[in-house]
Amino acid sequence: MSAVAVERPPVEAGGAAPVGPVTQRRxxxxxxxxxxxxxxxxxxxxxxxxxxxxxxILACVVFESRWPHLGADERHHFHPLxxxxxxxxFAQLAIGVLGVLAITAxxxxxxxxxxxxxxxxxxxxxxxxxxxxxxxxFAVSLPAVFIVFFIGQAILSGQHINIGISHPGxxxxxxxxxxxxxxxGLFGLGLGAILxxxxxxxxxxxxxxxxxxxxxxxxxxxxxxxxxxxxxxxxGGAIWTINPDSGTLAPWAGLAVFAAYAAVxxxxxxxxxxxxxx
Amino acid sequence: xxxVTNVTKRYGEKVAVSDLTFEVRPGIVTGFLxxxxxxxxxxxxxxxxxxxxxxxxxxxxxxxxRDHDSPLHEAGALLEARSVHTGRSARNHLLALAQTxxxxxxxxxxxxxxxxxxxxAGKRAGGFSLGMGQRLGIASALLGDPRTVMFDEPVNGLxxxxxxxxxxxxxxxxxxxRTVFVSSHLMSEMAxxxxxxxxxxxxxxxxxxGVEEFVASASKHSVRVRSPQLERLxxxxxxxxxxxxxxxPSVVEVRGLSxxxxxxxxxxxxxxxxxxxxxxASLEEAFMELTRDSLEFHVEDRPKAEPNEVLT
Ligand SMILES: Nc1ncnc2c1ncn2[C@@H]1O[C@H](COP(=O)(O)OP(=O)(O)OP(=O)(O)O)[C@@H](O)[C@H]1O
Ligand SMILES: [Mg+2]
Numbered sequence: 001m002s003a004v005a006v007e008r009p010p011v012e013a014g015g016a017a018p019v020g021p022v023t024q025r026r027x028x029x030x031x032x033x034x035x036x037x038x039x040x041x042x043x044x045x046x047x048x049x050x051x052x053x054x055x056x057i058l059a060c061v062v063f064e065s066r067w068p069h070l071g072a073d074e075r076h077h078f079h080p081l082x083x084x085x086x087x088x089x090f091a092q093l094a095i096g097v098l099g100v101l102a103i104t105a106x107x108x109x110x111x112x113x114x115x116x117x118x119x120x121x122x123x124x125x126x127x128x129x130x131x132x133x134x135x136x137x138f139a140v141s142l143p144a145v146f147i148v149f150f151i152g153q154a155i156l157s158g159q160h161i162n163i164g165i166s167h168p169g170x171x172x173x174x175x176x177x178x179x180x181x182x183x184x185g186l187f188g189l190g191l192g193a194i195l196x197x198x199x200x201x202x203x204x205x206x207x208x209x210x211x212x213x214x215x216x217x218x219x220x221x222x223x224x225x226x227x228x229x230x231x232x233x234x235x236g237g238a239i240w241t242i243n244p245d246s247g248t249l250a251p252w253a254g255l256a257v258f259a260a261y262a263a264v265x266x267x268x269x270x271x272x273x274x275x276x277x278x
Numbered sequence: 279x280x281x282v283t284n285v286t287k288r289y290g291e292k293v294a295v296s297d298l299t300f301e302v303r304p305g306i307v308t309g310f311l312x313x314x315x316x317x318x319x320x321x322x323x324x325x326x327x328x329x330x331x332x333x334x335x336x337x338x339x340x341x342x343x344r345d346h347d348s349p350l351h352e353a354g355a356l357l358e359a360r361s362v363h364t365g366r367s368a369r370n371h372l373l374a375l376a377q378t379x380x381x382x383x384x385x386x387x388x389x390x391x392x393x394x395x396x397x398x399a400g401k402r403a404g405g406f407s408l409g410m411g412q413r414l415g416i417a418s419a420l421l422g423d424p425r426t427v428m429f430d431e432p433v434n435g436l437x438x439x440x441x442x443x444x445x446x447x448x449x450x451x452x453x454x455x456r457t458v459f460v461s462s463h464l465m466s467e468m469a470x471x472x473x474x475x476x477x478x479x480x481x482x483x484x485x486x487x488g489v490e491e492f493v494a495s496a497s498k499h500s501v502r503v504r505s506p507q508l509e510r511l512x513x514x515x516x517x518x519x520x521x522x523x524x525x526x527p528s529v530v531e532v533r534g535l536s537x538x539x540x541x542x543x544x545x546x547x548x549x550x551x552x553x554x555x556x557x558x559a560s561l562e563e564a565f566m567e568l569t570r571d572s573l574e575f576h577v578e579d580r581p582k583a584e585p586n587e588v589l590t
Contacts, residue, residue, distance in 0.1 A: 110359050
């Protein structure tokens, strides 16, 4: 690197730079810079988009082409929106992992020391990350679910098994899917901040979303039925479903329960963040 | 200004810093010395509030670091462990830190230029060499035009040109009236840059003195004497200010007397001397002497003097 060898101007420790106080706004802007300037963000968001749109289209294509051969029972269980949003089930892991990484990558690289040196009160960092990451997750997933809805329904219309955007509950479910993914990302952020390890955070998130429901399913059905609707992913699932199975929570109540999980994770993270050494 | 008052920090059973008290004044470079594991980096993390002490408190410019409105304007630190996301470019790293204090891009670009990272500013910091990493760390430390700077082994990994540059930088920062606190293992390095020294060992304060004072005490010499009648000579030179240590069979080192005095005493009593010489301790030796009892990690099997030296 030849630049090092050449004569440099002296470091101006002062200079014309105005230095202001740390504010929540400024920390949020800093978090936005951090989020947009690492490759893992672009990749995870791209993968999430691909999963939502790809799987949604795939499921619609399969149903549309197989429709004439399906039995009455299968036809009865088919729902145009559920097939259409199949990708959300996979995308939730991508956004959750990105949420975990938003904080654990700072610990694994040591960046957290620079971050907390600049913002020694620490909590503005957590809130800044939550706001910025939540906004980005929502901004990416909302167009994705609308795009896959229109493409998917166009495909299904080949067999006249599609529904329109004005169908009761559809708009709520589409917004709901984007909100669900957003909350999942925030849940990941909270778990990551508690565990401070990428592997630990991803394992915890995957465990809660994918492993916990089948385990609860093994319990006696009276127990299962009373716990099941309150599991994070089941509660949150209510908001993006329009003809729910019996025994699920009402859409907004379900979302509220799911958001409460994420809020609790973030609150625990906040308490620990204040107390722990870095 | 940094004030550390009765600070103790434990990690589990391990006491990293023990009832440590000292002050670092503005306007001069203060060196922070101690053997490996003596608690220098820990002390710096405590000052920044990155770790919390079990007892005592640390103040930066009169307040706990975290209570300042613009922390980066109060203190800028280059920490020991790298503190950069490996996937982010140097420019974005600095920009993200700058934005927390409303510091603009121009300042970021200025600093990149002046630490010599312009050509790599857009590259991932993960690919940086040790020296480039140090330069980036120094740039982040200076972002907020800090009144106090704290550098943990800044010359680590730098080439000779870089070492020169850091020395000048430290002195210039001090001459601008800032508080400059720099850790190092190398006494000789500190003798060149620092005006004051804080020396710790095993987390405890060993010395808090001016560099000149330290150098003066270091140049206290000893007299090396080899004689077949050592026992008799040792009896004769004994006194409250005099210490004698055996370094090899029939060789001793006498402290507290000059070689002239030892030679005269020997002559007066008809003692035969095979060797009489003044031993000048180097700064490093003086430093090692000072911290010998508090070494965290002794190198095994090293007697105080090499017997071989005597034979050759
Ligand atoms: N986070 C930590 N957890 C456990 N022990 C720690 C931690 N940080 C430091 N220590 C221990 O505290 C002691 C002091 O370490 P520290 O890194 O402060 O020393 P140092 O003077 O900076 O050493 P060096 O010159 O090698 O950089 C060491 O024994 C170290 O093992
Ligand atoms: Mg250290």
